[in-house]
Structure formats: structure tokens, C-alpha cells
């Protein structure tokens with residue numbers, strides 16, 4: 001690795017151009033959660049950084065437009081081209097700490113656009129050094145990252161339970177159950193799954209879609225079913241409410257939408273509002289920013305769940321590299337909301353395979369290469 005690094009020329013590490021690639025990727029089936037209408041596609045923005053000698057690095061974010069995101073593809077492109085790119089062009093890709101600081105000063109709290117550029121820098125560093133990203137993040141701590149199955153809302157609870165049973169038979173042992181539209185049906189579904197899959201870990205996730213009162217009723221009804229965590233039942237702004245739910249229930253609270261940056265995480269920790277958090281590459285500003293959140297959370301004895309909005313192999317790999325290099329405990333992450341799960345198409349030559357676990361490639365950087373043919377086909381103007 002050092003021998004290779006010593007041969008790097010200034011032009012190899014100096015960023016010449018920031019390319020933003022907007023894509024619309026269809027979903028295999030309409031993805032339904034408690035917040036907002038079902039979606040039939042996801043809007044993805046890929047950033048490709050080009051060094052002066054023509055080496056490239058890639059990163060991904062999404063214009064998710066819910067769950068703490070108000071981004072649009074046009075807004076992400078404007079943020080990157082106008083406010084972030086000037087701090088990258090002409091800089092060394094190894095100066096990521098200074099670059100990330102400049103991003104925050106140029107466009108406060110811009111985690112979604114920052115994520116794609118930050119992860120493209122990481123990918124580029126790995127490619128230039130000839131090492132996988134997990135080596136730059138601390139080295140390999142696990143060969144495979146365990147993943148949960150995400151149970152999106154279906155017309156009947158029997159259909160959801162049948163889907164879960166089929167997933168269990170393929171090896172999944174943890175299930176994130178989307179709830180929040182009808183608490184009577186939700187409680188019945190949790191009871192049905194507990195009966196059918198006595199060995200499974202069950203988690204409920206309302207994506208911030210419930211009232212406090214309904215959330216409390218749901219918690220009381222599902223307490224007998226050994227539920228691992230209850231994820232973001234109420235509005236992302238209601239930290240006190242989440243803390244109160246945690247005090248009134250034996251089921252640990254997991255915060256997702258409420259966690260954007262270190263300040264929001266510290267507020268949750270101070271209020272003892274959550275026993276676990278979920279991070280996402282786009283929501284939280286890329287791999288390095290997620291690692292800061294993980295370090296803070298772990299120090300406060302708060303558990304970690306790696307994840308993403310529905311994502312291609314690029315952001316999925318980024319989250320999986322961080323998890324691979326994490327020495328502490330991790331909850332089974334919802335990696336299947338992207339590739340092999342919900343997205344109908346991917347954008348890389350050799351998509352990552354996710355089942356009940358994810359193994360990252362030993363190839364340099366994030367270990368995935370853009371497929372230009374697919375990009376042309378999925379690109380929007």
C-alpha cells in the first residue's frame with residue numbers, strides 16, 4: 001500500500017471536476033410506509049469526482065423528500081455545483097477533513113448533498129491507495145454484516161406474514177415491520193409474526209407517522225411479543241415524547257428521522273430518548289459523518305443500526321464498509337430496502353448481493369464501478 005502511495009503524483013490526487021448525475025430508479029413494487037403515499041421510484045444523485053490524471057471516485061445520495069429530507073434532485077445539483085464543488089476542485093482528495101469543514105461553512109446542515117461528495121472522496125482515496133474503504137475506516141472487524149428483512153405495508157396482514165415467513169426460510173432472522181396506519185392491524189400483525197416465527201427478532205417502525213397516544217397504545221399491545229425496538233413512532237421533532245414513550249414501555253426506542261447531525265444526537269442522548277439509533281448515508285452526510293455519530297452513540301451506550309433510504313449498490317456499499325470496520329455491536333441493518341430488495345435496477349457493473357447478510361468487496365474504495373450504459377438509461381435531465 002505504501003509503495004503504491006509513494007508513486008502517486010499530484011495530478012493523481014487533485015480533483016479537477018465534480019460531476020453530478022441525477023437518476024430516477026423504478027422500484028420493484030410500490031414501497032409503503034406510514035409517512036406519505038406509496039412510491040414507485042426513487043430519485044438518486046450520483047457524484048463522480050475526476051482527478052487531473054483521470055481517476056474517478058463515486059458517491060451516492062437521494063432526493064428522498066420525506067423523513068427529514070426536503071431535497072429535490074435540482075436542489076442537490078445546485079447545492080453541489082454552486083456551494084460544495086468550489087471547495088473540492090483543486091484540492092487533494094486526501095484533505096477530506098478540511099473539505100468537510102468547508103462544506104459545513106458553505107452550506108449549513110447540507111448532509112444530503114455532502115454525503116455523495118464525501119463518499120466519492122473516500123472511494124477515490126481507496127482507489128488511489130489500492131485498498132478497500134473499510135481499511136481506511138479502521139480495518140476489518142467482521143466478514144459479513146447481518147441484515148434484517150424490511151416488511152413494507154401490504155393490503156392484508158396475512159400477506160405481510162406470508163412474506164416474512166418466506167424471508168425467514170431464506171435465512172432472515174430479524175424483521176423490521178412497517179406500522180403506523182392502523183394500530184389494531186399493527187398489533188395483530190406483530191402477534192401473528194411472533195406466533196409464526198418464535199425465534200425471530202421483531203422490530204416495529206412507524207417512520208414518525210403516529211400520534212403520541214396511538215404510539216403508547218401500540219406499545220402496550222405489543223409488549224407481550226418480545227419486540228427488540230420500536231423505531232421512530234412519533235414526529236422527528238418530539239424528543240420529549242420519545243423519551244416519555246421509552247419510560248412508559250419496556251420496548252426500547254430506536255431513533256431514525258430524529259438523528260441528523262451530532263447536535264440532534266446529543267439532544268436525544270441528554271433526554272435519554274432512545275436506546276438505539278439508525279444512521280443513513282444520505283440523511284447523515286456520508287460515511288465519515290456516520291462514524292462520528294456511531295462513536296458518540298456508542299459512548300452513551302446507545303445501540304447502532306446501519307442503514308439507508310432505498311439506495312443503489314453505491315450507498316449500500318458505503319454503509320456496509322462502515323459496518324465492516326466497526327468493532328462494536330450492531331443491530332441487523334435494513335440493507336434490503338435497496339438492491340435485491342426494493343429497487344428494480346442498479347447502476348453498477350457488479351451489484352452487491354444482499355440477503356440476510358452483506359459482504360463488501362475487497363476491491364479498492366467502495367468496491368463498485370458505475371455502469372455507463374445503465375446510467376444513460378436511468379438518467380433524468
Ligand SMILES: [Mg+2]
Nearest residue numbers: 205231256278
Ligand atoms: Mg427508519
